[in-house]
Amino acid sequence: MAIIIVVVLLASTIGAFLFVTGDASASGTEVKIGSKVKLSYIGKLPDGRVFDTSIYSVAVDNTTYPKTPLFSFSGTSDKPLELTVGQGGYIKGFEYGILGLKAGQTKNISIPVSLGYGAIDSxxxxxxxxxxxxxxxxxxxxxxxxxxxxxxxxxxxxxxxxxxxxxxxxxxxxxxxxxxxxxxxxxxxxxxxxxxxxxxxxxxxxxxxxxxxxxxxxxxxxxxxxxxxxxxxxxxxxxxxxxxxxxxxxxxxxTDSKAEVKGTTIYFVVTILSVS
Incomplete structure (x- = not known):
């Protein structure tokens, strides 16, 4: 109940998260605080340029997925992200945004500056x-x-x-x-x-x-x-x-290492691969 309240409050007060497609019939464990989650993602700026992704086919396709100047992707295969929700190490908006999802579901997450990488460092x-x-x-x-x-x-x-x-x-x-x-x-x-x-x-x-x-x-x-x-x-x-x-x-x-993502709303398309 506490998790549900947090998400509802965030969505109602700042409009942070925009749900889109996914497998509505997906069953299984929902993502919650403490869940171990494996997922794929595409991170975008407001103009649609990709600044980060775990998906190899997205990384190498600069026509469908134009990139930001500092985008980089090493290797020749997908790199799914694995995290334990609530342990930190990731921006708050990202972790809040995947709460309640199940394996097989996809969601668009819109993250404001306050829950993202913060303001520009002057x-x-x-x-x-x-x-x-x-x-x-x-x-x-x-x-x-x-x-x-x-x-x-x-x-x-x-x-x-x-x-x-x-x-x-x-x-x-x-x-x-x-x-x-x-x-x-x-x-x-x-x-x-x-x-x-x-x-x-x-x-x-x-x-x-x-x-x-x-x-x-x-x-x-x-x-x-x-x-x-x-x-x-x-x-x-x-x-x-x-x-x-x-x-x-x-x-x-x-010269900030996070120059491309600070001071702006960022967007993620996230697909949950597994939850435990």
């Missing part, structure tokens, strides 16, 4: 200008160099800039002052790929670079339609991220 948002100015020759501390490039500076060495994609030469390292002098090896008028990942060509976006005197003007080839659809890789601290917003001459990226 501390994970990073903003920079759509058009930037970068010096041709720059001086960094050894700590700054390692943060940007992920390695210690070595004199007369070449490395790829993880932000802009061009070659950078280390032309001097002063062990006394801890300063590193670098030269950005840029061909004026060329196009480079910013925030790219050498192992996955789907990361990053084009930039144009123009050299004038001792400065490089960088123009990021992004616009409003890039938000939520373009991803990048920073070899430094932030690693993988998505473009969150492009507006008023600024680019904002979201």
């Amino acid at each position: 501390t994970k948002l990073v903003t920079f200008d759509l058009t930037e100015t970068v010096p041709v020759t720059d001086v960094l501390t050894t700590a700054e160099f390692k943060t940007i490039f992920g390695v210690d500076a070595t004199s007369v060495s070449k490395i790829t800039d993880p932000r802009y994609g061009w070659d950078v030469w280390v032309i001097g390292v002063d062990p006394v002052t801890g300063q590193v002098t670098v030269w950005n090896d840029v061909t004026s008028g060329s196009t480079y790929k910013a925030y790219a990942n050498s192992d996955d060509a789907s990361y990053g976006w084009d930039i144009t670079a123009t050299v004038s005197g001792g400065s490089i003007t960088v123009v990021h080839q992004l616009d409003g339609s890039s938000a939520g659809y373009v991803k990048g890789y920073d070899g430094g601290d932030s690693s993988k991220f998505i473009v969150y917003q492009v507006a008023d001459g600024k680019v904002t990226i979201n």
Whole structure:
């Protein structure tokens, strides 16, 4: 009775769960707190793009099931989810949403932010200008160099800039002052790929670079339609991220590992495979 009351209250106060198809004649044990459940699922954003799934055929079908930028699926077979309801480890809306279901039944679950992954973490948002100015020759501390490039500076060495994609030469390292002098090896008028990942060509976006005197003007080839659809890789601290917003001459990226599902209603199509 307590479980029924919880579900009724949730449904009536926030409209969290939308029941759809399933085997109405299914018999057997219902999912309740403490049940061990095996299920398959498809997780979607409001626009229908899939951000997660346990079903291999869904994972590899990008025509019927378009994916979010950070979607990933390893392996070549289904990966049903097994959980004990109420033990935690899963968002509340997901566990609430499968209560009362039986093996063979399918349900659409609509989960609001409060019962999902929560609000956007503003501390994970990073903003920079759509058009930037970068010096041709720059001086960094050894700590700054390692943060940007992920390695210690070595004199007369070449490395790829993880932000802009061009070659950078280390032309001097002063062990006394801890300063590193670098030269950005840029061909004026060329196009480079910013925030790219050498192992996955789907990361990053084009930039144009123009050299004038001792400065490089960088123009990021992004616009409003890039938000939520373009991803990048920073070899430094932030690693993988998505473009969150492009507006008023600024680019904002979201470096949160849950960037795609925070701050939005999410949807799951869940099919119960077994209950014990």
